[in-house]
Amino acid sequence: MSRFVPTSRASLSPRMLRCGRFNFPLDRPLVMGVVNVTPDSFSDGGFFHQTRQAVDHALRLLEQGADILDVGGESTRPGAQPVPEGEELRRVMPVLEALVKHTLPVSIDTRKPRVMREAIMSGAAMINDVMALREPGALETVANSDVAVCLMHMQNTPQTMQVAPDYQDVVSEVRQFLAQRIEACEQVGMERSRIVIDPGFGFGKTLAHNLGLLRRLDEFSLLGVPVLAGMSRKSMLGTLTGRDVDQREFAGVAAHLLAVQRGANILRVHDVVATKDALAVWHAVEGENNNEP
Ligand code: HH2
Secondary structure, eight states: OOOOOOHHHHHHSOOEEEETTEEEEOSSOEEEEEEEOOSOOTTTTTTTOSHHHHHHHHHHHHHTTOSEEEEESSOOSTTOOOOOHHHHHHHHHHHHHHHHTTTOOEEEEOOOHHHHHHHHHTTOSEEEETTTTOSTTHHHHHHTSSOEEEEEOOSSOTTTTTTOOOOSSHHHHHHHHHHHHHHHHHHTTOOGGGEEEEOOTTSSOOHHHHHHHHHTTHHHHTTSSOBEEOOTTOHHHHHHHOOOGGGOHHHHHHHHHHHHHTTOOEEEESOHHHHHHHHHHHHHHHSTTOOOO
């Protein structure tokens, strides 16, 4: 396969992600390991609910090769009930504090400005927001810091998003939304080198919408910031394979490799070992330093 990159695309390709005191080169896909400190997450709810278990799990994911950890204290699965601010802080802050002591890059998965603020003060490197900083005060909170942000698209709220997802053209509507959120960030002074976008697989989308987004994921790279893809263990994989949530690892690897082929820069996954192995093969064939005879 040709390794020629058209000039317009090459000049748009982000080279570096700035996350507080961490800088990630984007010359290979990064792996974000999921750490849910919740009793009710769809994928691993209750497994890592206590601080000690969550920290051990996070350290294990790092040993397995995760580049960044995404710690969340509120499930956003379809129909999930919102968690009060105090309870979310009680879940995530001790885990964050334990991890930053080891100088580890931690993302906090939250939509609440107060949780963002406290996390940033305690050394989080990134805020991952399924609301794309639309809650009042969220944009300013992140702008007044040096952390990175992941802006995710969601139609409606977790309570209602899967009732009747509706788009004329899912790819252009999601892309337009993300372009507007990038612009909102830039207007309050955030540099693009701190911004990541995510089409939000499963967040107000049918299977056909999810597949359309994956098929045309390369169109999101044209926005000029890194693209994150998160399909790990999601119901789209269950529908395609007929498998339960704890048996979707192989399907997840396939989906995420397809995303990388279409330009994804960050993969948000539960199964780090399998993802890293797949990326090692991908990199040997497609990476910049392959040993082409
Ligand atoms: N998916 C989930 C949660 N946060 N953040 C981003 N940026 N992209 C995603 O696709 C995404 C996300 C849902 O997965 P999980 O955390 O395993 O489940 P739950 O929300 O039930 O805790």
